[in-house]
Amino acid sequence: MSSNIPDTDKKRIVIVGGGFAGLALIRTLRRSGMQVVLVDKHNYHMFKPLLYQVASSALNVGDIAFPFRKMFHGWNDFYFRMAYIERVDATAKRLYTTVGDIRYDYLVISTGCVPNFFGIENIKRTALAMSNITDALNIRNRVLRNFEIAVTASSDAERISRLNVVIVGGGASGVEIAGALSEMRRYVMPRDYPRLDMSHMSIYLIEGLGRLLSSMSEQTSAEALKTLDSKGVKVMLNRKVTDYVDGCAIFDDGESIPTQNLIWTSGIRCSAVPGLEQQTKERGGRIGVDAFNRVKEYDDVFAIGDIAAMHDDAEYPNGHPQLARVGISQGKRLGKNLLAGLKGRPMKPFRYCNYGVMATVGRNRAFVEWKKIRFGGFAAWVVWSTIHIMFLLGIQGKLKVFWGWVWNYFGHDQPIRLIIGSYERQKKEDGLA
Ligand SMILES: Cc1cc2nc3c(=O)[nH]c(=O)nc-3n(C[C@H](O)[C@H](O)[C@H](O)COP(=O)(O)OP(=O)(O)OC[C@H]3O[C@@H](n4cnc5c(N)ncnc54)[C@H](O)[C@@H]3O)c2cc1C
Structure with missing residues (x-):
């Protein structure tokens, strides 16, 4: 070749x-x-900070992925090889x-x-990571597919296992997907599945350290915990998931949670x-x-x-x-x-200018920290949204995401609830093949 x-x-x-x-x-x-x-x-650039929105049915893949060849039209000395x-x-x-x-x-x-699955083979094989577009689609497919299976489940135990979501890793990605899924449970799924008892669905967020968002201040960690708590997310701190056996997330102390939706955002x-x-x-x-x-x-x-x-x-x-x-x-x-x-001129060393850190929890709340400035709530969410839209590629992409957020905000909707993927793979995941 x-x-x-x-x-x-x-x-x-x-x-x-x-x-x-x-x-x-x-x-x-x-x-x-x-x-x-x-x-x-891949033949596209992906905007990873918004992967969790694809995973939670809020945005389309095309809103956050951009083909390389399109970006460099007309540049004769540019070559792309997939x-x-x-x-x-x-x-x-x-x-x-x-x-x-x-x-x-x-x-x-x-x-x-x-x-990083830290060498835990069962978790590597079965857990849903959130590191690229395929991962995000896998999460969306698995969670939605399990809702469909829960509708026809023959026992409450099976329904609970299908609906429970266990997210491992309380960094920004874990907090963001937990917030998004909790809103889906509250606003979207009761309308789609009026006969399912939503109390059968628990969302757990497991963190090995003593606080969430450990790269941010303690105050922000405490507020994020409170916000997730108010959304019904069960946050477990100082806990470690060490295995996944027979459809259960297993903790280091032997405790287990039944779940067919194990999301892994713990470590890279x-x-x-x-x-x-x-x-x-x-x-x-x-x-x-x-x-x-x-x-x-x-x-x-x-x-x-x-x-x-x-x-x-x-x-x-x-x-x-x-x-x-x-x-x-x-x-x-x-x-x-x-x-x-x-041009024969000297090179300059790299110096990083710290632009701060941000994390969002749900559709209208975020936390921003920049040097000594720290704030949370709706104002932080506006800053978070504006900065993310600014960094997205292309006017069309910016407009689509902006419109998606307006729709989500006022309509309490995460409209891309589509199960799209390999049927063979799905059968395997569902234990049918
Ligand atoms: C879910 C998630 C949320 C995040 N949220 C934020 C956030 O809110 N704010 C923030 O600042 N950062 C965030 N990050 C981190 C941020 O995305 C990374 O720091 C950033 O993507 C790093 O850029 P990079 O160019 O080094 O690598 P990447 O953006 O990961 O790009 C790597 C590229 O290399 C390609 N590639 C990989 N391996 C190979 C190979 N073997 N052969 C050929 N090609 C290969 C990939 O396809 C990809 O295109 C997030 C990350 C994730 C996963």
């Missing part, structure tokens, strides 16, 4: 991963005169992929993270990059980089975004937080540095 990229006298930069970091970099290179090659296992990275040979300056090998002058790794790790094993020894499989995002030992291999662990920033000695904003800033900085390098 050949990657079919013409060899020219232009310098070639190969970027693996078109997430927040990779995309920000590519955008700076449009007038660089370089040949730009993007390799990604492929997996297989190996890097940094000595020969070649990237081996599932569609053939690609020579590079510069290589940038921005492959992000995958869920970086995907391995074969060929760079020596450099990926940082915590969580991250790649160690210097202040210019250069992978240690190489001048022409870079890593940006979630996968990069930079220790040179005094404020973040253990690497920057794995957030979209960090990836975007690193992508932009690297782009400017590469352009500077081409």
Whole structure:
């Protein structure tokens, strides 16, 4: 197989991963005169902060996923190849992929993270992660499908197991999906399933630490807990789910909760990059980089975004937080540095400007923390919504999401309640095949 990229006298930069970091970099290179090659296992960029809204039937996939080829129409020196990275040979300056090998002058790794199941095989096999579009659709399908099965269940025990949702991980993703599902239970499902007793559905949010949203202040954690409590979410702190057996989430103390909807938002790790094993020894499989995002030992291999662990920033000695904003800033900085390098000018080290953290709980409440400013409630939700709309790609995408939120807000609706997926897979999940 050949990657079919013409060899020219232009310098070639190969970027693996078109997430927040990779995309920000590519955008700076449009007038660089370089040949730009993007390799990604998906043919679209996804806006991960809103995955939970696809999972909870509030937004369509097309509202948060954007095809790469459409983004770069008319750019003759841009090439996209849909492929997996297989190996890097940094000595020969070649990237081996599932569609053939690609020579590079510069290589940038921005492959992000995958869920960490901490080696628990049963959970890896059965739990629903929330790390990409397929995961979000799996959650939507599984939860809705279990409602349909609950309608015809022959016992209350089976109905409870089908309706219960156990979310493991009380970070922003866990809190957000718990809030969204609790509103679905309150406003949407009683209308769709008037004969189902909603008291059979419990939503549990399990956190191993002593508080939710541990990257935010204690006050915010306490308020998030109170908000979820008021929405009927059963929050369990200082508890660990260690296995999933016979349709039950099992805790370390032996307690169990019956559920066919185990959602796993607890922890991430970086995907391995074969060929760079020596450099990926940082915590969580991250790649160690210097202040210019250069992978240690190489001048022409870079890593940006979630996968990069930079220790040179005094404020973040253990690497920057794995957030979209960090990836975007690193992508932009690297782009400017590469352009500077081409012109023989010195590169500038990366410095992260902290834009704060946010999390939302339900359709009209959020928490915002930025330096010493902290606030929650509706005003925070307006800030959260505005910032997310600003960062979404394209006017059409922004308008669609804005309209979806208006509809959801006034209509108490999460309208994309569609079960779409492989029937064979569904039969397996339902124990019918
Ligand atoms: C559910 C969820 C909610 C989040 N919410 C927020 C939030 O509210 N605010 C915030 O700041 N951050 C949030 N984050 C974190 C944020 O999404 C990440 O920090 C950000 O996506 C990192 O950008 P990246 O470019 O490093 O990687 P990603 O955006 O993950 O992109 C990685 C890209 O690499 C591709 N790829 C991966 N492996 C391979 C391979 N082997 N071969 C080829 N291509 C590959 C993927 O298809 C993807 O396109 C959230 C993350 C998740 C999962």
